[in-house]
Amino acid sequence: MSLQAIETAVLALLTEAGIHAVGVFPAGGMTRITRPVTAVALKTVDAGRAAFCQYLGQRWNETAGEWEELYGKQVKLVFTLDIFSPRLDEGGAARCRTVFDEIAAVLLSAAPAGLRVNGFSCGATSFDKTMDAFRCRAEVPCTAYLCAASADEDATLLDFELRGVMQ
Numbered sequence: 001m002s003l004q005a006i007e008t009a010v011l012a013l014l015t016e017a018g019i020h021a022v023g024v025f026p027a028g029g030m031t032r033i034t035r036p037v038t039a040v041a042l043k044t045v046d047a048g049r050a051a052f053c054q055y056l057g058q059r060w061n062e063t064a065g066e067w068e069e070l071y072g073k074q075v076k077l078v079f080t081l082d083i084f085s086p087r088l089d090e091g092g093a094a095r096c097r098t099v100f101d102e103i104a105a106v107l108l109s110a111a112p113a114g115l116r117v118n119g120f121s122c123g124a125t126s127f128d129k130t131m132d133a134f135r136c137r138a139e140v141p142c143t144a145y146l147c148a149a150s151a152d153e154d155a156t157l158l159d160f161e162l163r164g165v166m167q
Contacts, residue, residue: 003042003045003077006042006077006112006115006144007023007040007041007042007079008023009112009115010040010079010107010112010115011023011040013106013107013110013111013112014038014040014103014106017102017106017110019038019099019102019103019106020035020036020037020038021037021038021039021040022037022038022039022040023039023040023041024039024041032086032131032132033084033086033131033132033133034086035086035089036083036084036085036086036089036091036095036096036099037083037084038081038082038083038084038099038103039080039081039082039084040079040080040081041079041080041082042077042078042079043078043079043080043139044076044077044078045075045076045077046075046076046077047073047075047076048073048074048075054071054072054073055069055070055071055072056070056071056072056147057069057070058070059149061149068149068150069149069150070147070148070149071147071148071149071150072145072146072147072148073145073146073147073148074143074144074145074146075143075144075145075146076141076142076143076144077115077141077142077143077144078139078140078141078142079139079140079142080137080138080139081100081103081137081138081139081140082135082136082137083096083099083100083103083135083136083137083138084096084128084131084133084134084135085099085133085134085135086132086133086134087127087132087133087134092134093125093127093134095134096125096134096135096136097122097125097136100120100122100136100138103138104120107140111142114144114145114146115142115143115144116142116143116144116145117140117141117142118141118142118143119140119141120138120139120140121138121139122136122137122138123136123137123138124136
């Protein structure tokens with residue numbers, strides 16, 4: 001699983017919860033939105049040391065018919081959420097905060113497996129003339145737990161995936 005896949009999992013979770021979320025604005029940007037929309041982006045990734053250094057053990061790969069070595073890594077991520085609410089929306093500027101509260105509730109109750117939400121911050125709401133909408137930026141620091149497998153003696157990592165269930 002790539003970092004893009006982690007971002008996609010967060011987008012899918014928000015969308016399934018009824019929140020209009022996008023990963024990237026269309027070329028040329030968005031203009032004149034008609035309903036609240038949240039742009040989700042991965043702002044920072046702090047992986048510490050470059051290698052997957054925590055040895056987790058072995059597992060039997062049924063498909064390949066061989067043992068794989070497993071390595072783990074904890075990665076700190078920060079997502080930015082740019083929340084826009086149209087000027088003509090009946091909630092106006094306050095609607096940005098309502099959407100933020102909805103997002104926080106979703107991420108706290110059902111974050112993707114292996115992703116732990118560590119907190120939230122929400123900035124002040126301002127007016128964006130280009131979008132003709134109110135806008136506030138929020139940040140969500142998270143911790144992801146990644147697992148990589150190696151099937152040969154030179155320890156070439158095959159792939160990594162988001163692992164675990166947060167409680």
